[in-house]
Amino acid sequence: MAKLSVNVDxxxxxxxxxxxSEPDPVAAAVLAELxxxxxxxxxxxxxxxxxxxxxxxxxxxxxxxxxxxxxxxTEEMVAIALxxxxxxxxxxxxxxxxxxxxxxxxxxxxxxTLKQKVALxxxxxxxxxxxxxxxxxxxxxxxxxxxxxxxxxxxMYCEVRTESERREQLRRIELAISAARKLGLVVxxxxxxxxxxxxxxxxxxxxxxFNIGHSIISRAALVGIERxxxxxxxxxxx
Ligand code: PXP
Numbered sequence: 001m002a003k004l005s006v007n008v009d010x011x012x013x014x015x016x017x018x019x020x021s022e023p024d025p026v027a028a029a030v031l032a033e034l035x036x037x038x039x040x041x042x043x044x045x046x047x048x049x050x051x052x053x054x055x056x057x058x059x060x061x062x063x064x065x066x067x068x069x070x071x072x073x074t075e076e077m078v079a080i081a082l083x084x085x086x087x088x089x090x091x092x093x094x095x096x097x098x099x100x101x102x103x104x105x106x107x108x109x110x111x112x113t114l115k116q117k118v119a120l121x122x123x124x125x126x127x128x129x130x131x132x133x134x135x136x137x138x139x140x141x142x143x144x145x146x147x148x149x150x151x152x153x154x155x156m157y158c159e160v161r162t163e164s165e166r167r168e169q170l171r172r173i174e175l176a177i178s179a180a181r182k183l184g185l186v187v188x189x190x191x192x193x194x195x196x197x198x199x200x201x202x203x204x205x206x207x208x209x210f211n212i213g214h215s216i217i218s219r220a221a222l223v224g225i226e227r228x229x230x231x232x233x234x235x236x237x238x
Contacts, residue, residue: 005039005068006032007213012050026058039066041211060084082124089121090129090151104133104153107141114145134176149186152176158192177206
């Protein structure tokens with residue numbers, strides 16, 4: 001059965017919008033673990049727009065499950081990973097102006113740097129996953145640079161609008177899973193998955209873990225609103 005790693009970045013987005021200390025992604029991570037999450041995913045972006053260094057440090061000390069640290073392939077991030085020692089590092093491309101991670105990593109282009117950094121992280125006992133499009137050449141290159149795992153970018157599947165396009169994307173994902181597993185790579189998946197589209201990917205055998213954030217945090221806000229309003233109402237009206 002595939003595992004679920006919950007991305008709590010957007011709890012930090014809400015916190016940072018006010019420049020205060022709540023809601024705390026650390027508290028959200030504890031609650032996600034109590035609800036059965038198999039791991040917690042955080043993306044420490046170079047511009048620190050959501051997760052902060054303090055969150056990474058406290059989560060490292062408090063998580064009971066596994067930490068998946070998403071990060072760009074920079075000297076700064078590699079140094080933070082080597083200090084933090086998350087169970088997994090997922091290397092992602094990062095553009096300053098993007099709203100969220102837009103495409104997969106170009107492993108072919110980055111081959112020589114990746115080979116060196118992947119080995120460095122692995123020597124510290126960290127599992128290294130590469131966030132890539134479901135593309136054969138990228139999968140082969142991921143194997144070649146020595147990655148332990150790939151995370152298949154499911155964004156395209158989530159974005160297409162017609163059933164035939166959706167089927168085509170599901171087929172790409174299926175082929176990618178099979179090719180990666182034949183090469184001995186662990187296969188994770190994520191990006192854009194929500195309560196409507198996740199089942200068809202979850203039904204595919206061979207995926208180790210799903211990394212899901214935005215849809216879970218969005219739903220948490222909506223399913224929690226009644227209780228939150230009721231509690232405030234009681235404080236005001238008794
Ligand atoms: N996987 C990776 C590599 C990501 O960058 C993100 C977004 O931070 C996710 C998964 C989660 O995507 P979403 O928030 O759309 O569920």
